[in-house]
Amino acid sequence: MGKVTIDDIKFDERGLVPAIVVDNETREVLTLAYMNRESLEITVNEGRTCFWSRSRGELWRKGETSGNVQHVARIVADCDRDALVVVVKKDGPACHLGTDSCFTNDLFISDTVPDFTVSGLMDLIRDRRVNRKEGSYTTYLFDKGLDKILKKVGEESTEVIIAAKAEDKKETVYEIADLMYHVMVLMCEAGISPEDVIRELSSRHVIDHKVKQEKMT
Numbered sequence: 001m002g003k004v005t006i007d008d009i010k011f012d013e014r015g016l017v018p019a020i021v022v023d024n025e026t027r028e029v030l031t032l033a034y035m036n037r038e039s040l041e042i043t044v045n046e047g048r049t050c051f052w053s054r055s056r057g058e059l060w061r062k063g064e065t066s067g068n069v070q071h072v073a074r075i076v077a078d079c080d081r082d083a084l085v086v087v088v089k090k091d092g093p094a095c096h097l098g099t100d101s102c103f104t105n106d107l108f109i110s111d112t113v114p115d116f117t118v119s120g121l122m123d124l125i126r127d128r129r130v131n132r133k134e135g136s137y138t139t140y141l142f143d144k145g146l147d148k149i150l151k152k153v154g155e156e157s158t159e160v161i162i163a164a165k166a167e168d169k170k171e172t173v174y175e176i177a178d179l180m181y182h183v184m185v186l187m188c189e190a191g192i193s194p195e196d197v198i199r200e201l202s203s204r205h206v207i208d209h210k211v212k213q214e215k216m217t
Contacts, residue, residue: 006040010082016052019084021094024073025198026119030094031102035084047072049086068092118194121181125188141185149189152182 011017016034023030033051035043039059042050046061049070053060063069070088077084095102109115128138141149156179163171187193 004077004081006037006044008081009037009040009077009084010080011037012082016054017082017084019049019051019086021049021070021086021088023094023100024087024089025195025202028101028119029103030070030088030090030100040084043072043086044075049088063091066092066096068094070094122184122188122194125184129188138185141182142189146189149182149186153179153186156182 009017015036017036017040019033019035021030021033022028033049034054035050036052039050039052042059042061049062049072051060051062052058069091070086071091072086072088074087075084076087090100093100095104125138128136129142132139132142141152156175159175160172160179163175187197
């Protein structure tokens with residue numbers, strides 16, 4: 001991967017570069033905004049997103065009035081260096097309408113290409129906990145309560161161990177999928193979000209990275 005500076009970024013004839021803002025934890029696209037050189041410099045120096053408002057013709061620090069600040073984890077330029085991906089940790093909704101992402105309106109949904117995401121499955125499970133759809137297995141688990149959910153997590157854990165011990169990759173993948181689903185149900189029941197788990201994993205990664213560096217020196 002190459003290292004670039006602000007001097008390498010190719011701003012358009014208006015002095016702007018598109019900035020695609022992405023959530024650091026979920027990798028969800030949050031919004032598309034624009035930066036000029038000054039706002040990009042502010043973003044880098046302050047560690048929080050600052051954009052150029054094309055409608056108002058002025059600098060715009062995200063969260064300045066709403067409090068929904070975006071703390072920058074990383075900025076990546078594309079191969080032509082005329083577009084940016086800005087990875088952020090957000091303090092609140094990215095959209096002025098109060099949603100996590102500005103991209104919420106479906107224009108086209110394929111009948112042949114599956115649009116599956118883990119976050120989408122989590123949203124569905126959360127919805128089942130609130131809106132108990134009759135005949136749904138997820139609804140059944142929530143109706144039965146924590147003890148039933150914990151029992152299923154234990155059973156599926158055992159199934160993963162058995163399949164892995166047998167060195168059956170296909171069966172192991174199948175059982176891991178079952179386990180992941182039931183763990184996600186448990187997370188919803190316990191009020192644990194994927195972001196909570198990602199933050200914990202991230203904190204461990206930092207520690208492990210430091211340990212690895214220390215051992216290498």
